[in-house]
Amino acid sequence: MVRRAACVVTPADISAAPSGGTGPAGDFVAAPVRRRRRDGAVRREAVLDAGLAVFSTRGLHGASLDRIAERAGLSKANLLYYFSSKEALYVAVLRRVLDVWLDPLQALDARREPAEALGAYIRAKVTLSRDAPQASRLFCLEIVRGAPLLRAELEGDVRALVDAKAAVLSGWIAQGRIAPHDPHHLIFSIWAITQHYADFAVQVNAITGRDLSDADFFERTVASTQRLILASLGLP
Incomplete structure (x- = not known):
């Protein structure tokens, strides 16, 4: 038998925890999820802010996703994770x-x-x-x-x-x-x-x-x- 310290959470603990649980395993799972969602929301807003800055000076056709991504501090691939195209970002x-x-x-x-x-x-x-x-x-x-x-x-x-x-x-x-x-x-x-x-x-x-x-x-x-x-x- 492998002895575990109380502070260590194993995959078995995680699978046994109820979804959205408040126990150690539930907290272990929920915290990273909440953090990812929060970080994703922040990045999405950054893309929208950058899109506004570029579109308002260059218009839809004069703007490029590369320029918007650079202004948002993201790669173009990351930008396209949040918005599927330049037109989709423009409408948003x-x-x-x-x-x-x-x-x-x-x-x-x-x-x-x-x-x-x-x-x-x-x-x-x-x-x-x-x-x-x-x-x-x-x-x-x-x-x-x-x-x-x-x-x-x-x-x-x-x-x-x-x-x-x-x-x-x-x-x-x-x-x-x-x-x-x-x-x-x-x-x-x-x-x-x-x-x-x-x-x-x-x-x-x-x-x-x-x-x-x-x-x-x-x-x-x-x-x-x-x-x-x-x-x-x-x-x-």
Whole structure:
């Protein structure tokens, strides 16, 4: 008989342990699995970040998987483990961009005061233009191309969300809480103004000598956009 120290776990111990068990063998198996999953999630996010950086400057056709893999600190083979092709990675990056850019719109709730809700939405959008300009630029590039890889998303979840928030605006109009305005065009106007500071940041800087990284310029941009939009709706 071979004597085992208590701290050693053998294959027999592992096979005998129940799946997901909390005993010594279960912990022995689960910890590496959790670590691999965590490491895999980190690498996947690194690939998405690298994809965003490269796609937003070079577009889909100008980008290469080799360049993206290098930026992510992975081999091309490792990158292809997470995404089967350049197009698959591009779509995944675009979907994450949509999630980020549309999330503030979720907070446009009929139970809130219109001035507070719209003011907060405008601030959130300008903040995204400051903190995630690459996301806005990539989305702009895709739309200019006719959104061939994103049209289904636009016609599905995006349209449903915008229609739902347009209904909130319509409800405020019907209640006399904001002045009449086409709700879809109101949302488009907020997008156009706030994302201008990301998509045309070079132009803004060339003309003003400033950008959203300047705290004072950021606050003035938020306040100016809030006044412009809220005043058109008869709000203070």
